[in-house]
Each structure stands twice: as C-alpha cells, then as structure tokens.
Amino acid sequence: MxxxxxxxxxxxxxxxxxxxxxxxxxxxxTLKEKVGQMTQIERRVATPSAMKDFSIGSILSAGGSGPFENALSADWADMVDGFQRSALETRLQIPMVYGIDAVHGNNNVYGATIFPHNVGLGATRDADLAERIGVATALEVRASGIQYTFAPCVAVCRDPRWGRCYESYSEDTEIVRKMTSIISGLQGKPPQGHEKGYPFIMGRNNTIACAKHFVGDGGTHKGLNEGNTISSYDDLERIHMAPYLDCLSQGVSTVMASFSSWNGSKLHADRFLLTEVLKDKLGFKGFVISDWAALDKLCDPPGSNNRFCILSAINAGIDMVMVPFKFEQFVEDLVYLVEHGEIPMSRIDDAVERILRVKFVAGLFEHPFADRSLLDIVGCKPHRDLAREAVRKSMVLLKNGKDPRKPFLPLDRKAKRILVAGTHADDLGYQCGGWTATWDGKSGRITIGTTILEAIKKAVGDETEIIYEQYPSTDTLARQDISFAIVAVGEDPYAEFTGDRSELVIPFNGPDIISSVADRIPTLVILISGRPLTLEPSLLEKMDALVAAWLPGSEGEGMTDVIFGDYDFEGKLPVTWFKSFEQLPLNVESNSYDPLYPFGFGLTCNKKKAIQ
Known part of the structure; x- marks a missing residue:
C-alpha cells in the first residue's frame, strides 16, 4: 500500500x-483509521504497535503521569517525540496530538512555573494578566513537546463544597467571562473578522486550548462533583453557558464535556446541549472531547454496557473519546456500531473533520516535533516574575487591625524578631495545591519555587531573626521579645471528587495553631485554600490581620510583596465568604444574603508605612 x-x-x-x-x-x-483519530489513550498504553496498528489520534498524560519522577521538559519532549514518530509511521502519516492538564502553568513538569489557581486569578479581575499567563504557559507546554492543554476551566462555581472550586475564576459569570482571555494567551489572539467558533492557533509557540466542562459543572446540587445541576435552560444559558461565548469568539479549539448532569441528563449523552446548542446554535467548529473514561459512567453500573455508552456519547456529539486504557475494546465496539448502522457514517465523518481541522490549524502536519529552542524558557525569571505579580494581585486582605484606626499591615521588615508558624509556612506542595506534580497534589518540595518562609527571610534580610516552628512551643510563645507572628495554615491538596467536602473547616488543627499564637503575640494569618473556609467569630477576633492567599503556586515572594508593603493589596473576593456552613450555597444572587465577607470585598492599606 x-x-x-x-x-x-x-x-x-x-x-x-x-x-x-x-x-x-x-x-x-478507512473506517478504522477514522475511529483511531477519535481515540485518545493514556501514555502508559501508547506502545509503538498500538499507535501504528490503531492509527491512534491522541495521547494524554493523567495528572502525574510522566516519563519518570521529577522529569524535566527535555525528558518530556523526548517522550512525546517518540510517540509522534510512531504516529507518523502509519499509512497516512497523521500526527498525533498530545494533551495534558496544564491548568496553572505546565504543572506536571518539574521546574515549570506554577501560577496561582484560577480562583486566585479571579481575585485579580485582570484579563490582561490572565492573557499573559496563557502566553507563558503555552511556551512552557510547547517546550515539553506537548501541543494541547485541557484548560481553561470556565465553570461558574456556585458552591464552595465543590472539589473543583479553585478551578473556577468566580461565582460571578461576568468575571469568568473576563478571565477567558487566557485562551488568547494560550492559542494566540485571533485577527479581526475571525469566524466565531472556528478553531484558531497562532503558531508553534501556542497551544491548543480546551474550554471545560460543558456545561453547568459549577452549579451542581450541594456542590457535588459529577453531580446534577438543577436549573431552567434560561439560567443554564445565563449563568453557566455565557463564558463559552467568549471562548468561541477567541477561537477556542476544543471543548470538554462535563461529567455532571443537567436536570438528570448526563452531559456526555446530551445531544441537545452538545450538538443542537454548542455546535449548531453557537457554531462551534472545533472538536468536543470527553472527560477521563467518562463514557463508562453512562450506564449503571459503570462500564456494564460499552456499546450503549459509546452509542449514546457519539450520537450526542462527542468527537474525541478519552478512553484512556481500554482502547482496543472501544475501537472494536465503535467500528461495530457504525458497520451495523447504529451510528451513521456522517457522524463519524463530522467528528474526524473536526479533529483534523484542529490538527491542521495547529500546524502539526508541518511541525510535529518538539521545538528544543524553547527549553531555556521553562521556569525562566520573566515567567516567575509574572507568577509573582499574579500572586500579589490575587491576595485579598480581609482584616487589618483589631481597631480600624490602627492598621496592622503592612508589617515592619526591620522588626527585631518574627515568629513564623503553621503547617503551610514552609510547604511548597500545599502552596501549589492540586494538579501539581500529581493529579491531586502532595506535600513537600515537589518542584522549584519559594515558600512563604523563604520569602519572608528574603524580605527582611539578615538583621531580623526568624523563629520558625510549625507548632510553636510553650517556651516560644512565652517570649516577650517577638515583634509579631505570621501564621500560615490552610487546606491539604486535592482534585475533583477528593475535594468534595461535607464541612469546610481549616484542617491540621489550623484554628488551634492560630489561637495559641494570637493569644500571646500580634498575629497575621495567611490562609492557603482553594475556597472560603469556616472562620468562627472568636477565632477571627483574635487575629490582628487576615489574608486570603488562595493557592498561589511556586512564587511565595508575591505574598511578602504585599504584607511588607512594597505593593498594596489589590485582590477582591471572587466568591462570597459564608458566615456558617449551613448557609451554603450562598452567592450574590441568593435571596437571603448575609455573608461574613461579601463578594467583591477586599481591603487596601497604606503601603508607605513599612518603607518610609
């Protein structure tokens, strides 16, 4: 042949x-080659024979699935290029596209710049900042040989109990719409007159983006991940679908369907929303991709009827299927369904046209391999400076002084002695949160970056003594010569359903650490979290100052930039901070709105105090 x-x-x-x-x-x-293009498999099963025999169109890395632990961008590029060589040995030499969850920088790759998670970016309200982060992320992703990121998440989070709350920019649709500018950073800014809905990727320094998860994933009942969003179509369109209009205007190339349901109808099998609305009414010309093994969940029990699941999803409008492991069975079943007339060939052709269109637009046929000239840009100073800027702009000052006439911040960097305490003061993994190094994140020095403690030491210099104890001893707390304390506490890392919570308390005895320190020493509390957490009035009263730092990523100096007064606080709450857990869900549209801190709240302070 x-x-x-x-x-x-x-x-x-x-x-x-x-x-x-x-x-x-x-x-x-051939039909089998078409089906191969519709198949996305995990890299661990992407053998050369699998790529060639099945004409596989796409590979992905699950969170944490890389060449080996702490692999650098060059190691990733070597791996991805190896897969690409196998793809190009097929009859038609169609390049594969490699996808990864680079959701706050190229977060799977050791040494990449880790930006704040979306909830922090939402606190900045800075569309230009989001676009610049998209540009930097695209460069670091392409340096690793990867052409496709499953980002951004444009969910409108209406309930902080949801385990993906930190992946949402805001509870407010308009802020989410504004922050979709990251797509123009990732893919490049489309020219005037660009056809809305048609995929657009500028060039080799850009990545294919993915708007997710279509649609309503942030509005599920009780914030349950993969749950059910109960709403009218008008509310679904007004609250949750609106950001997709901005994504399509910017030429977003792919859209990922949501695990969740709308009024009991699973999105992966909802032809009305995927085809009649997204493709026909909104004019989307890129491809719709499934979420991880999502087709298995279309039957009860999951995976019990593969052909029914495939039939439901493909006929509903799914174009590329994230299998990710049982691809041989998927290919066999999809071919069978087409050959027996249950899925029309026109539906297969439509799916493959969309996939090929994105590959051509992305220039994969001309430039299938990694551009090694980009390797030096990974984790470079300009990118880390950008992340630091994002951190300082995302900090939300919630309390500043027990007496409003006597602000506690900014702190004096020339203080004689400072106590630094708390579980999150010197833990880069906690600072970065989920989707960092692994799927759900982990504790410790998981990548290259600066912790809060390290940033404080840099900010104050050698003349100030820093006492660091995660859990301060009685003797330390009894000292009379400590000027003030900085206590950093917060959540452990999580992702998706592992973050669903039936209560939102500060873990690791965080309130006890705060109390023990604040009872004796004037205290600034830095809260590291992906969402608002319960703050009891008695605990809040003890603090001299409180900063919501969200999940700031690798550049801890962005926090010290504002607490020591080099820059003023700019961040405003992207979500409502509830008084009690029983109020949830609580957002600005709630009938009885009585928050601890309202949506949009954020103090500023006189930055000149510390630097006169």
Missing amino acids: EKAEDLNFIYRNPNEPIEARVKDLLSRM
Whole structure:
C-alpha cells in the first residue's frame, strides 16, 4: 500500500486551504483509521504497535503521569517525540496530538512555573494578566513537546463544597467571562473578522486550548462533583453557558464535556446541549472531547454496557473519546456500531473533520516535533516574575487591625524578631495545591519555587531573626521579645471528587495553631485554600490581620510583596465568604444574603508605612 509521502496529496500541501486539506485526507481514510483519530489513550498504553496498528489520534498524560519522577521538559519532549514518530509511521502519516492538564502553568513538569489557581486569578479581575499567563504557559507546554492543554476551566462555581472550586475564576459569570482571555494567551489572539467558533492557533509557540466542562459543572446540587445541576435552560444559558461565548469568539479549539448532569441528563449523552446548542446554535467548529473514561459512567453500573455508552456519547456529539486504557475494546465496539448502522457514517465523518481541522490549524502536519529552542524558557525569571505579580494581585486582605484606626499591615521588615508558624509556612506542595506534580497534589518540595518562609527571610534580610516552628512551643510563645507572628495554615491538596467536602473547616488543627499564637503575640494569618473556609467569630477576633492567599503556586515572594508593603493589596473576593456552613450555597444572587465577607470585598492599606 502506498504511503502518503509517496504521493502529491492535497492534505500534505501547507499552501492548500485547511478545509480542502481536511476533505482530501478524510476521503482517503478507512473506517478504522477514522475511529483511531477519535481515540485518545493514556501514555502508559501508547506502545509503538498500538499507535501504528490503531492509527491512534491522541495521547494524554493523567495528572502525574510522566516519563519518570521529577522529569524535566527535555525528558518530556523526548517522550512525546517518540510517540509522534510512531504516529507518523502509519499509512497516512497523521500526527498525533498530545494533551495534558496544564491548568496553572505546565504543572506536571518539574521546574515549570506554577501560577496561582484560577480562583486566585479571579481575585485579580485582570484579563490582561490572565492573557499573559496563557502566553507563558503555552511556551512552557510547547517546550515539553506537548501541543494541547485541557484548560481553561470556565465553570461558574456556585458552591464552595465543590472539589473543583479553585478551578473556577468566580461565582460571578461576568468575571469568568473576563478571565477567558487566557485562551488568547494560550492559542494566540485571533485577527479581526475571525469566524466565531472556528478553531484558531497562532503558531508553534501556542497551544491548543480546551474550554471545560460543558456545561453547568459549577452549579451542581450541594456542590457535588459529577453531580446534577438543577436549573431552567434560561439560567443554564445565563449563568453557566455565557463564558463559552467568549471562548468561541477567541477561537477556542476544543471543548470538554462535563461529567455532571443537567436536570438528570448526563452531559456526555446530551445531544441537545452538545450538538443542537454548542455546535449548531453557537457554531462551534472545533472538536468536543470527553472527560477521563467518562463514557463508562453512562450506564449503571459503570462500564456494564460499552456499546450503549459509546452509542449514546457519539450520537450526542462527542468527537474525541478519552478512553484512556481500554482502547482496543472501544475501537472494536465503535467500528461495530457504525458497520451495523447504529451510528451513521456522517457522524463519524463530522467528528474526524473536526479533529483534523484542529490538527491542521495547529500546524502539526508541518511541525510535529518538539521545538528544543524553547527549553531555556521553562521556569525562566520573566515567567516567575509574572507568577509573582499574579500572586500579589490575587491576595485579598480581609482584616487589618483589631481597631480600624490602627492598621496592622503592612508589617515592619526591620522588626527585631518574627515568629513564623503553621503547617503551610514552609510547604511548597500545599502552596501549589492540586494538579501539581500529581493529579491531586502532595506535600513537600515537589518542584522549584519559594515558600512563604523563604520569602519572608528574603524580605527582611539578615538583621531580623526568624523563629520558625510549625507548632510553636510553650517556651516560644512565652517570649516577650517577638515583634509579631505570621501564621500560615490552610487546606491539604486535592482534585475533583477528593475535594468534595461535607464541612469546610481549616484542617491540621489550623484554628488551634492560630489561637495559641494570637493569644500571646500580634498575629497575621495567611490562609492557603482553594475556597472560603469556616472562620468562627472568636477565632477571627483574635487575629490582628487576615489574608486570603488562595493557592498561589511556586512564587511565595508575591505574598511578602504585599504584607511588607512594597505593593498594596489589590485582590477582591471572587466568591462570597459564608458566615456558617449551613448557609451554603450562598452567592450574590441568593435571596437571603448575609455573608461574613461579601463578594467583591477586599481591603487596601497604606503601603508607605513599612518603607518610609
């Protein structure tokens, strides 16, 4: 059989129009090759024979699934290029596309710049900042050979009990819409007159983006991950669908369907929303991808009827399926369903056209391999400076002084002696949160970065003594010569359902640490969390100052920039801070709105105090 390189095929000519290339390539494909393009598999099963025998169209890394522990970008590029060589040995030499959850920087890769999670970026309200973060993230992703990131999440989180709350920019639809500017950073900014809904990727320094999770994932009942969003279509459209209009205007190339349901209908099988609304009404021309093994969950018990699940999802409008391991069975079942007329060939052709369109737009046929010239940019100073800027702009000052006339912040960097305490003061993993190094994150020095403690030491210099104790001893607390204390406490890392909570308390005895210190020493509390947590009035009263730092990522100096007064606080609450857990769900549209701190709250302070 002739190979593509032996013939002058239209699809191999970069000077031909993209739609002509798509049509030409599609006409040359067998059913099995088409199904292969619709299949995305995890890298651990992507053997050379699997890639060639099944014409696999896409590979992904699950969170933490890399070449080896602490692999650098060059190691990733070597791995991805190896997979690409296998893909290019197929009959038609269609390049595979590699996807990864680079949701706050290229967070799977050791040494990459880790930006604040989305909830922190939402506190900045800074669309230009989000776009610049998209540019930097795209460069660091492409340096690793990867062309596709499953980001951004444009969910509108209406309940902090949801384990993905930190992946949402805000409870407010308009803020989420504003922050979709990250897509123009990731993919490049489309020119004037660009056709809305048509995928757009500028060039080799950009990545394919993915708006997720369509639609309503942030509005599930009681904040349950993969739960049920109960709403009218008008509310679904007004609250949860609106950000997708901005994504489509920017040429977002892919959309991921949500694990969740809308009024009991699972999104992965909802033809009305995926096809009639997203594709037909909104004009989306990229491809719709499933979430991780999501098709298995379309039957009860999960995975009990593979063919029914595949039939439901593909006919509903899913184009690429994240299998991720049982791909042989998936290919066999999908081919069977097409050959027996249960899935029309027109639906397969539509899916493959969309996938090929994105691959052509992304330039994968011309540049399938990693650009090694980008390796030096990973974790570079300009990117870390950008992350530091994002951190300081995301800090929300909730309390500043027990007496409003006597602000506690900014702190005096020339203080004689400072106590630094708490479980999160010197833990980079806690600072970064989930989706960092692993799927749900972990404690410790998981990457390259600066902890709060290290940032404090840099900020004050050698003349100030820093006493660091996670759990301060009685003797330390009894000292009379400590100027003030900085206590950093917060949540442990989590992702998706592992973060669903039936209560939102500060873990690791955080309140006890705060109380023991604040009872004896003037205290600033820095709360590291992906969402508001319960703050009892008696505990809040003891604090001299309180800062919501969200999940700031690798650049801890962004926090010291504001607490020591080099910059003023700019962050405003992107979500409502509840008084009691029983109030939930509580947001600005609630009938009885009585928060501890309202949406949009955020103090400023006189930064000149510490630097006169």
